[in-house]
Amino acid sequence: MSLAGSEAAAAAAEAAAAEVAEAAEEAEEAAAAEEAAEAAEEYDVVVVGSGLGGLSAGALSARYGHKVLVCEAHCIAGGCAHAFERGGYTFDSGPSLWSGCAAPSTNPLRQVLDAVGESPEWVQYGGWNMYTPEAPAGFYAAAGDMGEWRRTMARLGDGERTVGQWDRLLEFIEPLQRAVLAVPPIALRADVGAVLTAGPYMGAMADPRIGLIGAMADPRIGLRAYLLSGPWSAVLEAAGVTDPWLRNWFDFLAFAFSGLPSDGTVAAAMVYMLAELHADGARMDYPLGGSGAVVEALVRGLRKHGGELRLRSAVEQILVDEADGRCTGVRLVGGRVVHARRAVISNAPVWQTAALLPPAARAAVRATGSAPLDASTPPTPSFVHLHLGIRSDGLSEQALSSVPEWEKLTQPQSAAFVSVPSLLDPSLAPEGRAVIHAYLPATEPYEVWEGLTRGSAEYERLKARISQLRAAPLYAAIERFIPDVRARVDVELVGSPLTHERFLRRHRGTYGPELSAADSAFPGARTAVDGLLTCGDSCWPGIGVPAVAGSGIAAAHAVTGAGAQRELLREMRERGTLMPA
Structure with a gap:
């Protein structure tokens, strides 16, 4: 080989070596950047799943100032409430009947939307048609028109006997309704801080016409308060409701609300529903844009307050420290770890949440019989x-x-x-x-x-x-x-x-666990694993749109101090989006 050729070969080899070294350096820098990015993956709250419960928990937690990440496995947010398009049509995958959402109310979903300052536009209508054995040609189930509803009951039931039992039931549950509606759901929390957040409502609560203390002072409530946590059928029996048509109607309402008839549905939820559905002037609501518009409003609220939503980000495991048993974050499919300083909130159903835990944590949960993570809980069909x-x-x-x-x-x-x-x-x-x-x-x-x-x-x-x-x-x-x-x-x-x-x-x-109010109580947001909370249909208050939003409120308040919650309540009252104290 000539000298020139040797020099050229040496130069080429040197250049190649330089390129290799440069590539190695770039790879090292990329790895370091990736490692740094992973190290920076730390949030106050990580939410697993973007159903209405998870988005309510995430958006409200962000409103309270927490750094929040919501991880969703699907390419669309919303869980059972998401919308999708086919052939120019927009379809709702889940709920079609909405109420108590078009204006400030005690509906938990509406209160979350008001708290984060976002809402879809709503349109209202008066009721729906029912086809039943007594009315094969159909009848109109009017919401908010008691005169029309009383005539319908008399026609389909046993005349004045049916209407009389309806009136007797309303009289029986009136103090229960006052107890249920006295304090807005967003003012509730499951610790001693409830004294602070419910404090502004003490005056209203003492009013015998509308409040909780007044209701409890009512001699009629003394023997009835325990009924709120039991099945709705027990309230019907205590009120003397025996009319077959009314019992069938209430079974239908309970089933539509929770997937269980009256003997399996919590009475407090039905008392709330009657106040929302059959009160004078009540209307049914529908979000313009479909259920997806509600999801979008919650996502806007999450992001407006600094929270993040990641789609196509399935959680592979909920991480639990072996030394102290505390939940520390999640690992996503692909290996990325996201740390949670305050809590992981799982919006996944009880069975998936339990499966995401490490084996040792699952064993500990089984040993404590922790209902929120009990994978032996039967599902509804x-x-x-x-x-x-x-x-x-x-x-x-x-x-x-x-x-x-x-x-x-x-x-x-x-x-x-x-x-x-x-x-x-x-x-x-x-x-x-x-x-x-x-x-x-x-x-x-x-x-x-x-x-x-x-x-x-x-x-x-x-x-x-x-x-x-x-x-x-x-x-x-x-x-x-x-x-x-x-x-x-x-x-x-x-x-x-x-x-x-x-x-x-x-x-x-399934859409949730088959937990009957007759023989079991819905678990709360906290679990046996420190730092792991739940929300959605697998915990209190149960299945249904208002219920899962309420569970999101409970989870957000479990990671938030009472002072921040009280300040939010004050701001909402000033804006007119929350009942005055």
């Missing part, structure tokens, strides 16, 4: 959803419920709920089209779908056949007011227990 995009000519009903047989209310393939939200918000569907959301609530057995292996041709064939069979009662309910609905369909989507299990990470497709 799942749902079947039918989402339709159809031609809209001639439509007028915006919501209905169908109960073919009262005695089969809680059995599979029975009660159905149907809404046509695009009649309230035309933006949900293309011009000349309508959105229909129908579902069978908490009656669908997971076993019907269990064992289907996703991805195979056999799976698709069986899924199509089973979907058609299981959605038949939903089509039957819709055909009561749209006889030619099948000929109108542009888009048809069936959501099954497998859909809920896959996309919402719901254990066996």
Whole structure:
């Protein structure tokens, strides 16, 4: 080789070595940056899941000044309340019936929205149509028009006997309603700080017409207060409600609210519902933009106060320090660790939360019998959803419920709920089209779908056949007011227990644990693992939109001092978004 060639080769080798060294240096810097980034992943509060409970907890915690991160596995926030689009239609995946949200009220969701200063626009309507054995042609369940409602009860029940028992019930629960409504949910907390946050309401509470102390001083409440924590059926029995039609109606309301009939639903929730649904002037609400607009409002509130939401960020494990047993953060799928200085709040269902704990922590939880993390808790049955995009000519009903047989209310393939939200918000569907959301609530057995292996041709064939069979009662309910609905369909989507299990990470497709008020109490936000809190349908107050928002409030207050909470209450009263003290 010539000298020139040797020098060229040496220069090339030197250049190559320099490039390797430079690349190694860059890789080292990148690794250091990544390590630094991971080290900086520290928050006051980390929330697992972005359902309404998790977003309520996260947004309110951020409002109190905590540094908050909400981790969501899905590509869309909202959990069971998220919205999605197909073919130009916007569908609600979850709740279709809303109330107490259009204006400041005692509804926990409304109070969270007011606290963070965000809300969707709401439209209101007067009620919905019901199809029952006594009224196969349907009747109108009017919200807030007691005169019309009394006439309906007399017609469908046993005349004045039915109305008389209704009146007797309202008289019986009146002091209970005062006790339930005396203090707004956002003023509550589960420690001695409640004296400070409830303090401004002591004057109102002492008023015998509206307050808790006045209610407790009422001789009628002395033997009734214990009923609030028990099943609603016990209140009905104590009030002497024996009328079959009324008992069926209350079973329906309880089932729609919690997935359990009157003998399994907490009385306090039903007392609250009656005040919200049947009070003079009450109205039903619907968020413009669908349920997704409520989710977006909570996300705006979270971000406005410095909180973060990360989508496609599934939590792989909840971290617990082996030395002291305290929850320290989470590890995401992919290995990234996020530390939590104050608490991890799990909005995941009880079964998933328990599975995310390290084995040693799971064993400790089982040893203490900690109900919030008891994975042996039975789930409620799942749902079947039918989402339709159809031609809209001639439509007028915006919501209905169908109960073919009262005695089969809680059995599979029975009660159905149907809404046509695009009649309230035309933006949900293309011009000349309508959105229909129908579902069978908490009656669908997971076993019907269990064992289907996703991805195979056999799976698709069986899924199509089973979907058609299981959605038949939903089509039957819709055909009561749209006889030619099948000929109108542009888009048809069936959501099954497998859909809920896959996309919402719901254990066996359930919407929550089957905890009956008759024989068990819902656990609170705190768990046996120090630094780990829960919110959502697996803890108090239970299943349903107001309930999960209330659980988010409870979790946020478990990581926040009473002083900050009291200051927020003062600001909300000054803005007129909270009842005066």
